[in-house]
Amino acid sequence: MEYAKRRLSGAVSGRSTGHRRVMRGRMAEILEFRANQFNGVVIAPAELPADAEEFDENLAASIDQWSSDGYLTIWLEIPKVKSALIPKAIDRGFDFHHTGDDYILLTKRLVEGSNIPPFATHYIGIGGVVLTPERDLLVVREKFGVGGREPTLKLPGGALLAGEHLGRAVEREVLEETGVKAEFESIACFRQWHGYRYGKSDIYFVGKLRPLSKEIVMQTSEIQECLWMPVDDFIGSENISNFNKQIVRAALESDGIVQSFIEGFGGPDTREYFMPKHLIDGSGVVPFPSDLASFS
Incomplete structure (x- = not known):
């Protein structure tokens, strides 16, 4: 420079x-x-x-x-x-x-009306729908509720780190909070919330993951309860928020969009795209590599 x-x-x-x-x-x-x-x-x-x-x-x-x-x-x-x-x-x-x-x-x-773009306008978070073939859902109850309300069962998840891809972020959050290793598969849905914190908006993605282990090692500093729960019981419970029910339903009933990258528009180390799976056919939109270190 x-x-x-x-x-x-x-x-x-x-x-x-x-x-x-x-x-x-x-x-x-x-x-x-x-x-x-x-x-x-x-x-x-x-x-x-x-x-x-x-x-x-x-x-x-x-x-x-x-x-x-x-x-x-x-x-x-x-x-x-x-x-x-x-x-x-x-x-x-x-x-x-x-x-x-x-x-x-x-x-x-120096000239009145000149454009100065604002700094970052959003927080970004992601939650994980970790579901076994037996339809058991991994859920957590945090120690501290929002707005003084009693915490309810919800999905594990949290905020992205700077430079972190969505899939890696939700895998990390699930492992940190529950001790369960899981593999990211797709994005099921996302929510935008204006006025979230300090005048900024929030985008919350919901990822679908396949569990690679089942043993729970709970993060005691943030979580007070962690368990595998039949997903039908989760959706049918009166104690679960409708928001959490709907995002789990989205993961159950949709294939979502999968992580990919587009040739000629940056490598997967710095960019990621999410597309319907049927569009990933080798004609420019290609699967995201499992090992970024080997990408060249």
Whole structure:
């Protein structure tokens, strides 16, 4: 990733361009940056000055220059170790966009109405319908209910990790919560819920899995009960939510969509597609490899 850096030449006023601005006996410099494909400025985080006053002077000069050059937006990533720069950016009109473990990203519109896409809008989770040939369903009861309600029996599952595929995620969650090894087969259905947490929406996928073991080793930190239950008893129980009944029915009565990838559109290590099984016929849509490490 290439960034550009240059000094201003001449004296700068608030709206002029191409001049030198002398700050405390030195020339202010344009912060190192690159232009993105949307005519926005992306400032190089590794090259930010450590001194807050120096940063403020350079940022002010840079904003003037980039405005004159016709750029639309500025993207400013500040590492945690340089967090003292954040108030200076706020004073220059930047807004918070999102944070990571060791950085914060701020943005500024140089032209009113310019598009700044929001950060991630959804949480992603997945539950597993693990069903034996004898139609026994693997269920759990969590220790803590939602909204103060008493926990009821439900499917094992949880949130995806960053960069994790759906099938691997539900296999991991089932194993962590129940100790049961299971193999992912298909996606039966999914649910979207707006206003889930911190103003973000939630997508909950339901995967169908084939058990490879039956012995239960319960995760005691999160789960208070784990058992194999006849699936007909689960669906017929008055103590099970209708939502959980319907998603189990979807897994029972549908083949769902299966994990695949499309040749020429990224490898299965970074992308996955879900298609009806009958479309996976070798003409571009192909089965997902069982061993990603061997894919090349």
